[in-house]
Amino acid sequence: MSALLRPSLPILCLVSASLVNLNCAPNTIQGEEKAVLTAAPNVPPPLTRDYPTKVIVELETVEKKGRLSDGVEYEFWTFGGDVPGSFIRVREGDLVEFHLNNHPTSKMPHNIDLHAVTGPGGGAAASFTAPGTGTTFSFTALNPGLFVYHCATAPVGMHISNGMYGLILVEPKEGLPAVDREYYVMQSEFYTRGDYGDPGLQPFDMGKAIEEDADYVVFNGAVGALAGEHALAANVGETVRLFVGNGGPNLISSFHVIGEIFDNVYQEGGTLVSQHNVQTTLVPAGGAAIVEFGVDVPGNLILVDHAIFRAFNKGALGSLVVAGEENEAIYSGLQEETVYLPEGGGIQNVPLTEAPDAEIEDPMVAGARIFTSNCAACHQPDGQGLRGSFPPLAGSDYLLDDPFRAVNAVVHGLSGEIVVNGETYNGVMPAVRLSDAEVAAVVTFVLNSWGNDGPEISPMDVSKARSEH
Numbered sequence: 001m002s003a004l005l006r007p008s009l010p011i012l013c014l015v016s017a018s019l020v021n022l023n024c025a026p027n028t029i030q031g032e033e034k035a036v037l038t039a040a041p042n043v044p045p046p047l048t049r050d051y052p053t054k055v056i057v058e059l060e061t062v063e064k065k066g067r068l069s070d071g072v073e074y075e076f077w078t079f080g081g082d083v084p085g086s087f088i089r090v091r092e093g094d095l096v097e098f099h100l101n102n103h104p105t106s107k108m109p110h111n112i113d114l115h116a117v118t119g120p121g122g123g124a125a126a127s128f129t130a131p132g133t134g135t136t137f138s139f140t141a142l143n144p145g146l147f148v149y150h151c152a153t154a155p156v157g158m159h160i161s162n163g164m165y166g167l168i169l170v171e172p173k174e175g176l177p178a179v180d181r182e183y184y185v186m187q188s189e190f191y192t193r194g195d196y197g198d199p200g201l202q203p204f205d206m207g208k209a210i211e212e213d214a215d216y217v218v219f220n221g222a223v224g225a226l227a228g229e230h231a232l233a234a235n236v237g238e239t240v241r242l243f244v245g246n247g248g249p250n251l252i253s254s255f256h257v258i259g260e261i262f263d264n265v266y267q268e269g270g271t272l273v274s275q276h277n278v279q280t281t282l283v284p285a286g287g288a289a290i291v292e293f294g295v296d297v298p299g300n301l302i303l304v305d306h307a308i309f310r311a312f313n314k315g316a317l318g319s320l321v322v323a324g325e326e327n328e329a330i331y332s333g334l335q336e337e338t339v340y341l342p343e344g345g346g347i348q349n350v351p352l353t354e355a356p357d358a359e360i361e362d363p364m365v366a367g368a369r370i371f372t373s374n375c376a377a378c379h380q381p382d383g384q385g386l387r388g389s390f391p392p393l394a395g396s397d398y399l400l401d402d403p404f405r406a407v408n409a410v411v412h413g414l415s416g417e418i419v420v421n422g423e424t425y426n427g428v429m430p431a432v433r434l435s436d437a438e439v440a441a442v443v444t445f446v447l448n449s450w451g452n453d454g455p456e457i458s459p460m461d462v463s464k465a466r467s468e469h
């Protein structure tokens, strides 16, 4: 933001206080309160304060199994126990004291990057939180607007894909115009081992995520989260404001409400009504928009991503049910309840192709390259790991006792308790999809770097480990 837009800070206020007392009070932090957090589609009530305060936000990261679609479960990683994460509402100029706690049953460390923060990593730099611990940081909400927050722990894409995003509204000082209804709607995609609708507990599929080949595109974390008894509601004659976010991780939303026109759009979640009378607004991945409309006739309004196969074949369908008197001057005709129903999963299944074997290259050189792009985010570039979360590979007794443990960890993934150099780890390492030659190279590199002294692993060894599981 430019200095011109910067709200006067308390220090300026003190200077001017003696001169212009009235101008001062609105910018001085007064008192302290605990933020009200809500799960989607609910939004905390509008703030009625006309002064900034210290707001304490307590948010907990929780990993838990939940419903992605009928008969389909997913191991979600959440902010506050739900996907999307809890809605946070503060006022421009507020001093936010943010407490991030990571539930003791979590397998993963987490942190938070709020796009509303002016400061390194949006708070991520100060909030790396191991399971069973908590971290604290503070920021002043300098810029009003609607902002996405998300986890930014490596592998970042995986944490976001698993459900770690939400919205924080920084209300402008003057507040937002009053409306009758406010709702929280957040789009995102899921990438699963099986195709859309394949039953059971579906693991995250990193290959599909990298290809941006989403199996599910949904509002509020699950197919049908805004349908049937969970549909949004309003009455004829009311005004509705939707806080629309997009957690991505990859796709831009062409957000549209079938049967309605947005009277106002605050494009990209900024504070200007940038357009009136809009049919479809774009919501970027990691971005937001605010839309407002009055509802004039009863019936079922359908929220969609108008990239339309996502709506009918991947889940991006929601309902806003409007109750009240017909108004035939505005709309007359049949109200057919059988249109705009989900059509299910007949999506093409592009077979996954194995990465081609690496060219014959010195395994230590190839291994270093593969390590940097596939392992270093967790185990760190120097192989030292991160205490309590990612075990060290440098000098690991666990690894050097039996080098094939490394081959198995890469090929099959690794979970459950292990002890490395006297420290217990109970995390989850995802299987890393690499060719036999690539696994051989990276494991050889790990076994012979940072003072480690181990054998050379051949692609044949890897192939054997794959088939033995």
Ligand SMILES: [Cu+2]
Pocket (backbone or CB within 6 Å): 077, 108, 109, 110, 111, 151, 152, 153, 159, 164
């Ligand atoms: Cu995370």
